[in-house]
Amino acid sequence: MESVRVLILYLAVPSLLFSALRQILSWRNKGPSAKTTIPGPKQYPVVGRVHDLDRFQMWKKFKEWADIYGPIYRTSMLGQQFVIVSDEKIAQELLTKRGHIYSGRPQIRALFGHKTGAGYLALMDRTEIWTKQRKWVHAAMADFHRAHFHGVIEEEVKRYLAVLMLDPAKFHSNTREHCGRIMSRLAWDDASMGKENGDSADCTLTQMSVSGPLVNTMTPLWSIPWALNPWKKYERAREDKQRAWWLNSLKVAKQRYLRGTLPTETWSFRYLDGLYKAGNTTLEQSEKDEEFASCMLGFHNLVGVITICGPMQFFLMAMTLNPEWQKKAQEEIDRVCGDRMPTTADSPNLPTVRACLKETLRWRSGVPLGMFATVFAFLIRPKKTMSTWVRKIAAGTIVLACEWLVLPLPPSANMSIDICSLKRSMNRVAEVYPDPENYHPERYLEPGWPTFQEPLSRYPNFREGKGMHTFGWGRRTCLGQHIVDDEMFVSGAAVLWAFHLTRKRCPSTGQEIDFDSEATNAHVILEPLPFPMDINPRGDMRAAHVLAGYAGVREKLKV
Template sequence: MTLTTTDVTVIVSTLACFAAMYKESKKSTLSLPPGPQRWPIFGSLFSMPGDDDMREKFVEWKHKYGDVVYARVLGQEIVILNSREAAFELLECRSFKYSDRPRLVMANELVGWGNSLATMAYGDRHKRMRKLFHEGMSPKAIQKLDYMLENEMTRFVQNLLEAPEKLHSHARRATNATVFKVTYGYDVKDGYDPILAKAEETVDMFSYVTLPGTWLVDSFPSLKHLPWAPFKSKVQEWQKLVYEFRDMPADFTIDRMARGKHEPSLMSNWFDRAEEQPGGRTDEDDLFIKWAGASIHGGATDTTISAIQTFFLAMIYYPEVQKAAQAEIDRFVGNDRLPKLSDRDSLPYLEAVCKEVLRWQPVAPFAIPHRLGPEDDIYQGMRIPAGCILIPNIWGMSRDPTIYGDPETFKPERFIDTENHEAEFDVQNYIFGFGRRRCPGIALAQSSVWLAVVMVLAVYDITPTLDASGKPIMPDLKYSQSTISAPKPFPCTIKPRSLNAEKLIRDSIEGQAPRV
């Protein structure tokens, strides 16, 4: 019998259908990952951690259920990845499946963060913005801006001399000023700065509205249509805040460019490139570039501030680390100048200190969740359900005793190769996220934290504040439970290491005009 083309097509199609049905039936027989008990309707709701114990609960679940844990809360399926192996396999190696974000009804659809790189849906717009960042924020590109970072961190060191008790506000100002300078060519004013104030308020709000499990509307999107929903009044206020945050610094750059008075920045470079494209720069280009700028600031500031604060905490608790780092600086930099980014390759222990800061207290302990696409996946014989959200337990990875010896202790030497010790797994491979959602501003963040650490240690001693009886006041190590985790404000004593160090700080002030 001779088969026609139509016959072949029918047979192939039928076999393909049977193969697909078999594959689906095989998937349906696979077990979901283990996890806490699930009840009808509510699922695992009553087992989920509260605001104060996510770290402890997820570590407990790892010991009880394993590296991959499944929970379902009010219909939303959640998979928690407790090991770097599971996170790398799914979020890195299979990133084409796992690069989307949860719907985030509150943050994206109501408040207006849907066009920010960190939370936007995966697609062409996301790829276009990441390309902008990779071109403008690569290590080579950031190296050209070293002088900007060094100027702002020099001001940080100076401000600590004048008012050491204001450590936290100085750290916030220095980090924000660095990001504003690099992104917009904008100098943050001394004293009150309206753009800085707006940015700080907006970034704090971002951490609040993106925290998983906070908003009922994220589980029941139809609630957003209820005019009397209790969150509606705050939503309008937050929307206004987001759009002002997006526009104010970008409009500054646009105005300065129009008058020919702008400084080189990421924003001015992006606007110039948009002008060169066929058809010139459009309103859509302007809006896209504004969102790119807002994405940099939103992703770079609170994370860097938290890391700097963690560094000060670590120096209070581990004075021997402080002394070892200062000895390395004295050996290779000397005492007659402040360190620069060009010294970085000569200071391996300082590099290890910065890595340990990121591991000891991760700035984003659970990152921003990923979402699996429209098809189920399989991992080690377990079914990962389509559309589930995945939470990488970065905190748990940083505490894994099979990777890090004595993980609760601050030990920079763990990252240094010696004859008797192989360097432990580099925290920077996962602390900044995974796959196509990995933070594109890594070079800026690393340089900013390193510069703050090395400049402070070059000229200051950091010790606990003493109480009335002369006993040291050891700060609380409990961190906030928001998307970006940070310590509570804490007292500490910051004093110049010597008269020569104080003179070095004061000499660096000369020639820096106040900003108005």
């Protein structure tokens, strides 16, 4: 093994030298006019500041630099230029108002052709394929939200509660499978794919992450010849397996549609029904069109897992660490729902539950780098009418709107002629979120807090309103806000209706076991690491209701 590593290193040397030469030539070509006016840490030749970054918690270094250099600064890594934004209004100015410029995607080195291919909607550049897929997914998600996802969420939540009660120790993995089952049913009417769906989502996230394959940071290693390149071989096998699964799922759905056994409340039915009504009664398609459709449905399915399971796990953690808020939410649920499990119809009457859920995403953001929330953008050359520092951002720069950063502008800052004067920040700045390091759902419930909005029958939620930028900006805003809103609400409210969540105690000393609430898997979309927690039914009657609810839907779930 050591000899292989040495061989790989020697093969990478020419690529590293080439990268260094290209960087030096680019400096010469730019000349003095390209000097940036954006502040930032000192840059070293070729490497930039890559040596300062922790691949597993990069956002904390970005936060440290933001405290020094301000709400927008620049850095580089191995020749790749970055601009880091930690101010909400600057992010709005760049990524929403100028979304036609800042809406591309960078190359994730460990993936093949994701910028132009049909496989990963959220990772594509603005191509014709991206436009067609996004338009279809947006319409499909809106239709299903109006129907509250046809009761699929409530049915699967009844199973989830039973699983938590019967096997509480595996709540972490069971939560991911729960999210995978919901998406697999909505996509293909096949909940048996739930675990595979969750595992595939996690594996894909690993490939996307800086903390994943080494080639995502040491990009010249990707150029090693195929025969000696373990990263290319692994990714080829992983992607081929995933694409084959998606394509087979589409073909099975076609057969079921033609036989009349595919439920109408699935995204695959909606797509195939469109083909049929357009005159394609046999559903025959070219290989290219089948790839387009299977990847659109498959990736839509996958994203619904990774954007919900982490926040749901963090919500369980938040309720465990904040028993006073767990009790307030349970009292509200009991008053509204009594002995029946909450449903989406109860949402207007459970503002405390919604506030606890929304505060969870602020307190422990699942996307501290904003990765899935459109932080990466290839830039075309800005127009001369734009502010000076914007025009100095070179084409190909990657812009990150980082949620973890905490940086209000100092009162003495004299930036009135530029958009840097806008005094707003992301989800940990005290002037917007007082006491940002601690869990305060009341910030959405009580007048006087900067994020309070009325009516409480509508706010807070994940789709709109103050204090919600986890889902991205402008043309690259995540399309999953509606299902996050419904699935997080029903799952979270139902768990509190059914169980008490408490800190686990040491069997020897009886003392509560401490754990690191910031310990995560370090992907671009985070899950907390498994943490110690006890899950107990809220009495024998509530336990009986959980089992009865599951028994009522078990046959339909095709477990």
